[in-house]
Amino acid sequence: MDRRKILKSIALSGTLPFAGFNAVANVSGAQDGVLTEPSRKINVVNESDVIVCGGGPAGIAAAISAARQGAKTTLIEMYGCLGGIWTTGLLSFIIDYEQKPGIMRELAARLEKSDAQHTAKIYDAELMKYTLDQMCLEAGVNIRLHTRIVGAYKDSRNKLEHIVTESFSGREAWKAKQFIDTTGNGELSALAGCEYEVGEPGTGKTQPMSLMGLLTGLDEKELIANSLMMEKGLVKPGSKELFYEEIKRAGMEASYTKPTLFGVRPGLVAMMANHQYEVSAMDANQITKATLEARAEINQMIEGLRTLGGIWKNVRMVATGSQIGIREGRRIKGHYMVSKEDLIKGASFEDAVCKVDFPVDIHSLVKKDGGGYGRGGVQAQPYEIPLRSLIAKDVDGLMMAGRCISGDFFAHASYRVTGNAVAMGEAAGMVSARAALNKTLAQKIKYTG
Numbered sequence: 001m002d003r004r005k006i007l008k009s010i011a012l013s014g015t016l017p018f019a020g021f022n023a024v025a026n027v028s029g030a031q032d033g034v035l036t037e038p039s040r041k042i043n044v045v046n047e048s049d050v051i052v053c054g055g056g057p058a059g060i061a062a063a064i065s066a067a068r069q070g071a072k073t074t075l076i077e078m079y080g081c082l083g084g085i086w087t088t089g090l091l092s093f094i095i096d097y098e099q100k101p102g103i104m105r106e107l108a109a110r111l112e113k114s115d116a117q118h119t120a121k122i123y124d125a126e127l128m129k130y131t132l133d134q135m136c137l138e139a140g141v142n143i144r145l146h147t148r149i150v151g152a153y154k155d156s157r158n159k160l161e162h163i164v165t166e167s168f169s170g171r172e173a174w175k176a177k178q179f180i181d182t183t184g185n186g187e188l189s190a191l192a193g194c195e196y197e198v199g200e201p202g203t204g205k206t207q208p209m210s211l212m213g214l215l216t217g218l219d220e221k222e223l224i225a226n227s228l229m230m231e232k233g234l235v236k237p238g239s240k241e242l243f244y245e246e247i248k249r250a251g252m253e254a255s256y257t258k259p260t261l262f263g264v265r266p267g268l269v270a271m272m273a274n275h276q277y278e279v280s281a282m283d284a285n286q287i288t289k290a291t292l293e294a295r296a297e298i299n300q301m302i303e304g305l306r307t308l309g310g311i312w313k314n315v316r317m318v319a320t321g322s323q324i325g326i327r328e329g330r331r332i333k334g335h336y337m338v339s340k341e342d343l344i345k346g347a348s349f350e351d352a353v354c355k356v357d358f359p360v361d362i363h364s365l366v367k368k369d370g371g372g373y374g375r376g377g378v379q380a381q382p383y384e385i386p387l388r389s390l391i392a393k394d395v396d397g398l399m400m401a402g403r404c405i406s407g408d409f410f411a412h413a414s415y416r417v418t419g420n421a422v423a424m425g426e427a428a429g430m431v432s433a434r435a436a437l438n439k440t441l442a443q444k445i446k447y448t449g
């Protein structure tokens with residue numbers, strides 16, 4: 001069918017005039033290696049009170065919370081499931097969630113009801129996907145998967161008004177009264193023109209990336225008997241060092257010197273055993289190279305371990321994450337920046353949205369730093385995160401939640417874990433919903449929890 005006929009048949013079938021791929025002019029010329037794209041009209045396919053961008057731990061909580069406030073809420077995620085690092089990243093281990101109320105507690109309780117895992121702490125990724133779908137649908141969240149946010153447009157008063165996405169449906173525009181950036185890497189905020197920081201002060205170096213793997217063929221009782229694990233799949237003091245030695249015995253030097261096994265349930269074990277150093281979360285070539293290298297490394301580890309026989313004789317890698325685990329991306333500037341000093345003094349705030357009880361956890365930025373992790377010389381006390389660090393400084397109508405909130409390098413290394421991401425998301429969802437429903441800005445809302 002030629003292009004004119006296709007356009008006619010689409011028009012007859014009632015498809016919107018600017019939808020999808022048909023709006024793209026197909027005559028172009030690149031000059032000096034630069035292609036100028038023609039401007040085009042894009043349908044605004046959705047108007048919501050709140051649009052949450054990114055369906056990871058922070059995003060699902062933000063969406064559920066906003067919808068429960070009565071806001072018309074849309075959640076946009078680029079992969080085919082919700083959960084972010086929990087699911088596409090196969091993380092399998094939730095940190096700093098035990099004392100969290102609200103959505104984190106509800107989610108843990110739902111996971112605990114199933115025997116897919118010993119406890120919610122080391123959860124089953126497939127059950128997590130399904131549970132997150134259910135919780136979002138029950139709250140009335142409009143979910144759009146397989147859709148990447150690629151553009152952001154403000155109105156004349158510097159308020160974010162539209163975003164643009166790419167998906168199986170082509171290029172689409174979406175309008176909302178309030179947006180929440182839960183992309184982990186702060187992609188929406190960067191597209192909207194917000195100032196941000198990345199990496200260690202002075203060097204800009206970021207924490208390494210790791211690719212998670214799921215293993216079968218291991219007997220949990222044998223792992224426990226060999227001190228490679230504790231009851232309920234938990235990590236035993238000294239077990240990381242022992243596993244490192246086992247990988248060495250299999251002929252490999254693991255790039256992460258504290259490789260870890262987490263027992264999800266008898267017969268299913270999650271593994272984190274590699275580091276990819278000096279990879280930028282904003283460079284697709286670097287992430288691709290890191291993913292290929294990581295997948296090769298951890299598969300070769302398992303092949304090598306199997307040749308050792310004994311407790312390893314049946315071990316198999318059954319899945320690696322569809323997305324390599326990115327520890328660190330952009331930290332978007334907010335109305336307050338959580339700092340190392342806040343951690344040291346155990347800061348509390350009137351507008352606190354989350355209490356963090358996890359130390360600074362900086363994985364070696366370069367291999368020669370040892371390949372493990374440390375505290376960066378910071379002795380953190382339990383501290384609070386204020387709402388102001390979730391509100392973008394440079395653009396109105398935009399909040400952040402999860403690892404892209406406003407904080408310094410050291411603070412990020414502590415609050416980045418997923419129990420905190422959920423608590424932040426829940427607060428951002430509530431405040432954005434109230435701001436949208438009251439036709440005001442997030443900074444005007446008094447957070448009451």
Ligand SMILES: Cc1cc2nc3c(=O)[nH]c(=O)nc-3n(C[C@H](O)[C@H](O)[C@H](O)COP(=O)(O)OP(=O)(O)OC[C@H]3O[C@@H](n4cnc5c(N)ncnc54)[C@H](O)[C@@H]3O)c2cc1C
Pocket residue numbers: 053054055056057058059076077078079082083084085086091093094095096147148149150182183184185187188209210211272324325326327401402403404416417418419421
């Ligand atoms: C290897 C590794 C091990 C870790 N270990 C632990 C641990 O054991 N326990 C723990 O609690 N935490 C751990 N962390 C930290 C924690 O996983 C992250 O900091 C956490 O994921 C933060 O949640 P988030 O929702 O901010 O981001 P993410 O989980 O990264 O979620 C972001 C979501 O946004 C989506 N997205 C991104 N860009 C776009 C876009 N442009 N358009 C649409 N969607 C988009 C992504 O697909 C993803 O679903 C670990 C992290 C890594 C990398």
